[in-house]
Amino acid sequence: MPGALPPVLRIDDPADPRIAGFVSIKERDLTGRQGRFIAEGTVVLRMLAAAHETGRGFAAEALLLLENRLEGVGDILRRFPPDVPVYVANAQVFDAIAGFNMHRGVLALGRREGEPDRDALIASLPASSLVLAACGISNHDNMGALFRNAAAFGVDAVLMDETSCDPMYRKAIRVSVGSVLTVPFAREGSVAVMLQQLQDAGFAIWGLSPAGTIDIGAIPAAQRTALLMGTEGEGLPQSVMTAIQTARIRQRPGLDSLNVSTAAGIALHQVALINGRI
Amino acid sequence: MPGALPPVLRIDDPADPRIAGFVSIKERDLTGRQGRFIAEGTVVLRMLAAAHETGRGFAAEALLLLENRLEGVGDILRRFPPDVPVYVANAQVFDAIAGFNMHRGVLALGRREGEPDRDALIASLPASSLVLAACGISNHDNMGALFRNAAAFGVDAVLMDETSCDPMYRKAIRVSVGSVLTVPFAREGSVAVMLQQLQDAGFAIWGLSPAGTIDIGAIPAAQRTALLMGTEGEGLPQSVMTAIQTARIRQRPGLDSLNVSTAAGIALHQVALINGRI
Structure with a gap:
């Protein structure tokens, strides 16, 4: 009250x-x-x-x-x-x-009040979950925009590796329109350990990349889906690309790829639709 | 050479x-x-x-x-x-x-070298066309991001009303990753005249809004489609909303709407897919 x-x-x-x-x-x-x-x-x-x-x-x-x-x-x-x-x-x-x-x-x-713990966060996720995972996001505007999109499409948690920037930076908070305060997140460790934890927790992991093997529209429905975004410049490391399933957003050839948060928005919208979350 | x-x-x-x-x-x-x-x-x-x-x-x-x-x-x-x-x-x-x-x-x-002319630009468009139209876009980052998405999804022209900001501003050029130099555009006059011209040229016009009447996935294929985006804060004016067909991007209720360029990216991807342009 x-x-x-x-x-x-x-x-x-x-x-x-x-x-x-x-x-x-x-x-x-x-x-x-x-x-x-x-x-x-x-x-x-x-x-x-x-x-x-x-x-x-x-x-x-x-x-x-x-x-x-x-x-x-x-x-x-x-x-x-x-x-x-x-x-x-x-x-x-x-x-x-x-x-x-x-x-x-x-x-x-x-x-x-304290750093969130990734183990505890993953353990707390509901049976039907959508996770946005990211590695190497270094730009605070992109970080904030990722959270804004995560909130719009009902993401249960955002997981970042230790090389990603802090979502609690002033500009990231502003660009997220405050979503960093509402979408649970954790930022720690390597992308390899993060992916292993998600896999152990039963997540279907899809890496988003212009070199992905299927269109995002073909990602199948699943109880638990994690979408993984790479850095703004290089995208996902090759070692990650070969370890997980990958999907692409169709676009005109010969151009720079989409902005990372726009790409995440397009893919999250698609995955949220497929899984009946929006 | x-x-x-x-x-x-x-x-x-x-x-x-x-x-x-x-x-x-x-x-x-x-x-x-x-x-x-x-x-x-x-x-x-x-x-x-x-x-x-x-x-x-x-x-x-x-x-x-x-x-x-x-x-x-x-x-x-x-x-x-x-x-x-x-x-x-x-x-x-x-x-x-x-x-x-x-x-x-x-x-x-x-x-x-000279301001582009909207009449001439519309007249030059191919029989099968995709146009991104915008009114009241005041933020240069958003403007640049709109052009980047327009390029990625094969937009033939970007049309803006006179209240939109100049895409040739330094930051807009940078955020567009140079797309303002490759995607033809015109910025002049009122949104009402712009829509009339698009209608006269045979475009199916779809306004994008959280209050849109159909999902973007239900936008039918068409030879010529124009997608209209409103301002960052207020969205499309009511007078425009009632004059054209409108579509929405499904998302979690009770939140601020998506960033305007992210919303445009999601909708352009959808419309480009429907029309076999990507």
Whole structure:
């Protein structure tokens, strides 16, 4: 049940130590955040509130709002625990704090409570499951877009190898439209071990590649399907391609392949249809 | 036939007037370029060379290369007319010119020779055609991604209303992986006039929307199909939705809709399959 509107604390000095966690967030992306993350925009704030309520392992530590955005997000603020401070600032102070003006006036500093464990995540999946697996995804926009597509097509978990980038990076969260807070994920270890675990758990694994052996439309229905995406440039390593079944998206020849998240979207849509998940 | 390697002109001073067109290209994006555009990276450079050769209305005015990239692109340089100057610089000078370091060491300053005319473009389309139409696309990443998908699925032309952003913006070109140089396009006037012209030319027009009346899989084959995408936020205006046939991509309920270019990719793949174009 929504609680009372929390007290609002006005910030007039960009150097105020209470909002130190929001200072120069763009530069700070590069140095890491020790389990902290930045969520931007109203939609993502709403999803953070939901993650808070459902105990998904994400907690808000503080919110920073442009003063004229306060009224519009009142219903969301009531959903956070009363001890999460809500700071407001005018546009000038806000921009001086954040260091850029692409935050849409709504920022949250969040904390991730422990790294998810892949064993436990796989063990928790329902009998009928769809998994998006990825190795070597290095671009945060692509990572965020993969999660957005995963959410749209009912993916139960996203599994990444250790060479993939962190989905909790600010831009990945934004591009995912908050889906990194709702779709369970784990990022650890090698792709070989990940595939072995999926196989042991009864997943039919399909690697997506322009060199795949069948069209995605021919992927058969299965209780448990995992779709594996490779890196943006090289795609799936040859050792992986020969170890699993592979599928391709038909397209005009002689071109660069599709963007990795677009390809995942097309294939997930197809697999979700085949398995009656959408 | 490839010609000789053009003479290479070394730049040691970032203020050298010969490379003024490359100075601070990131800031210059915001102010417009009077028919000029910036192409980045080897893949796009190759497509610019091809556009030059085939007379697609794009010409290179000058190339600027990081010195260690020169050898790798020699085969592409030979394809440009000998009067297109090739400048090289070391990393320090290069970054001082361009103002940032995301250019991958390969930049071309291009010129668009006249705005394409929509009437003429529609009149030039083959009997069997696939058109991607768009209104109100304001994000350059989305615009570039739309072109990349259009190329992958054999779109004959991209038509945009006047409220859509310019595909020749630097970032749109980069995200399109050069497809804006190969897929014919026109951007002018209102969406209402554009749809009327497509209808007069015998196109079956399908608007893509989460509120569409049939699944994309049920779109019938047709000699000429146009797929219409709306803005990133609002989607297609209600007046358009009621005037044309509409289709939806099935997805999990209660979520933000898909990214516009991902949605276009999924629908174009489907329509291209139905019409035997891929």
